[in-house]
Amino acid sequence: METKMKESQLVTKDQLFEHWEGHRRLTRRVIEAFPENELFTFNIGGMRPFGAIVQELLAIAEPGLKGIVTGDWQPFDESLKYSTKEELLEAWDRTTANLPSLWEQLKEERFQQTVLSFEQYEGTGISTLQYFVDNEIHHRGQGYVYLRALGIEPPFFWERE
Amino acid sequence: METKMKESQLVTKDQLFEHWEGHRRLTRRVIEAFPENELFTFNIGGMRPFGAIVQELLAIAEPGLKGIVTGDWQPFDESLKYSTKEELLEAWDRTTANLPSLWEQLKEERFQQTVLSFEQYEGTGISTLQYFVDNEIHHRGQGYVYLRALGIEPPFFWERE
Numbered sequence: 001m002e003t004k005m006k007e008s009q010l011v012t013k014d015q016l017f018e019h020w021e022g023h024r025r026l027t028r029r030v031i032e033a034f035p036e037n038e039l040f041t042f043n044i045g046g047m048r049p050f051g052a053i054v055q056e057l058l059a060i061a062e063p064g065l066k067g068i069v070t071g072d073w074q075p076f077d078e079s080l081k082y083s084t085k086e087e088l089l090e091a092w093d094r095t096t097a098n099l100p101s102l103w104e105q106l107k108e109e110r111f112q113q114t115v116l117s118f119e120q121y122e123g124t125g126i127s128t129l130q131y132f133v134d135n136e137i138h139h140r141g142q143g144y145v146y147l148r149a150l151g152i153e154p155p156f157f158w159e160r161e
Numbered sequence: 162m163e164t165k166m167k168e169s170q171l172v173t174k175d176q177l178f179e180h181w182e183g184h185r186r187l188t189r190r191v192i193e194a195f196p197e198n199e200l201f202t203f204n205i206g207g208m209r210p211f212g213a214i215v216q217e218l219l220a221i222a223e224p225g226l227k228g229i230v231t232g233d234w235q236p237f238d239e240s241l242k243y244s245t246k247e248e249l250l251e252a253w254d255r256t257t258a259n260l261p262s263l264w265e266q267l268k269e270e271r272f273q274q275t276v277l278s279f280e281q282y283e284g285t286g287i288s289t290l291q292y293f294v295d296n297e298i299h300h301r302g303q304g305y306v307y308l309r310a311l312g313i314e315p316p317f318f319w320e321r322e
Contacts (some may be wrong), residue, residue, distance in 0.1 A: 019291055037273045044205065045309030066273055068233075080266040082197060111171040126172045131319075132182055134298050148206030157299055160164025 013047055017103045020133050021096075027057065027136055028092055029155040030143045035086045042146055043155045055080055056089055057136050060093045064132050065102045068125055076118040114126030178264045181294050183259075183321030188218065188297055189253055190316040199247045203307055209294045211304045216241055216251055218297050223256045225293050228264045229276055229286055237279040 031039070031054055040051040059078040067073040082088045109126040117128045147154045192215055201212040227235040228234040243249045271286040275287070278289045308315045 006302075008169070010170060010174060010177065010269060011172060015285075015287065016171065019288070023295075026225055047309050058298040071167070077297065108171060126176065127180070134184075135318070137295050137298040138302040141299040142306050144299070145205055145208065145303050148208050151206070157296070 004082075011104075011105070013106070013108060016129065017100075018023070020129070023133055023136055023140075024061070024092075024099075026141075026157070026160055027054075027140050028089070028096075029159075030140055030147070031085065031088060031092065033147055033152055034085065034143075035150070035152075038146075038150055039085050039088070040083065042150060044146060044149060049148055051085075052080060053089060053139045053142065054126055056081065057139065058095060058136065059075060059087060060132050062098050062102070064117060064128070065106070067117060068110060068128060069102055069105045071100065073119045076120070086146060104153070110118070138151060162223070165224070168203065174267070174269060175263075178261075181261070181290070184294055184301075185222070185253075185257060185260075187318070187321055188215075188301050188304075188319075189257075191301055191308070192232060192246065192249060192253065194308055194313055194315060195246065195304075195313070196313075199307075200246050200249070200312055203311060204212065205307060205310060207302065211307055212243070212246075212249060213241060214300045214303065216243065219252055219256060221296065222252065223259050223263070224259060225289070228265070228278060229271060229289060230263055230266045230268075234278070234280045234292055237281070257277050280286060 031050070034042075034050055039050075041050050056078040059076060062075075063074055083092055104126075111129075112124055112126065114122065115128045116122050116126050117131075119140050121128070121131075123131065144154045144157075166231045186228075192211070193209055199210075201210050204210050215242075217239040220237060224235055226238075243252055267286075272290075273285055273287065275283065276286050276289045277283050278292075282289070284292065305318075
């Protein structure tokens with residue numbers, strides 16, 4: 001019965017989480033690839049340094065998933081809390097540690113229900129989660145250009161382990 | 162009955178296509194935002210100009226979906242076929258016109274079956290489709306930095322209509 005349900009899904013809940021986690025592992029490697037100083041200062045065309053982008057991603061991932069699970073939202077807060085690479089990586093790893101139990105609490109019916117994320121952005125559960133991941137990919141792509149401009153080879157895009 | 166099936170899906174086949182199409186509409190706007198000459202010449206850190214990236218995306222979208230649908234794969238060919246913005250946009254629009262009928266032919270069971278895309282990359286149907294979209298978002302993010310470096314404001318990331 002369980003197998004049958006799984007087969008009837010285009011994508012399973014586990015697969016959606018594994019996809020997100022794979023992207024988060026890659027983003028962590030991009031953070032690691034930045035030299036400490038450039039992480040918080042280097043930019044192109046007036047865009048934010050990659051460290052500021054990472055704080056946006058941190059402000060989305062755990063608070064966002066918590067909001068989808070519980071329906072309780074805090075105002076969106078991407079203010080700059082960390083000023084060293086180590087602090088940023090520690091914050092990243094705390095999020096990584098906290099996501100699985102939140103994901104476990106996420107009920108399957110939430111994916112098709114309406115969500116007003118951060119009390120501002122209307123979508124379904126699934127479109128909101130897709131937006132979180134897409135936004136991370138988009139901004140990480142920006143990080144790739146920063147690294148190349150700094151003469152640093154970024155991690156392979158397809159490597160997600 | 163159909164409603165019940167739909168409700169049991171975390172994400173429907175239609176929604177997955179709409180998500181991809183939304184990203185393709187945004188990418189089209191990024192192509193349009195480039196000045197003709199910079200589209201094929203401007204780069205940062207030795208990376209490809211955005212025009213070359215777009216030819217990669219064209220080499221993936223329609224041949225890739227056709228391969229998933231039919232199981233027939235042609236060797237991956239991202240060679241540079243277009244040298245003007247108009248040609249590139251025409252090619253983009255041909256792909257846009259051809260994707261819906263291919264998507265219609267895509268059987269739901271393909272999403273969880275093994276796919277060896279371009280006879281090289283093993284995944285499931287869904288992970289392969291996710292890779293196509295993720296790769297487009299990633300490289301388009303690169304295009305955003307190029308535009309900013311050129312002093313041009315890119316289209317809003319959240320605008321997908």
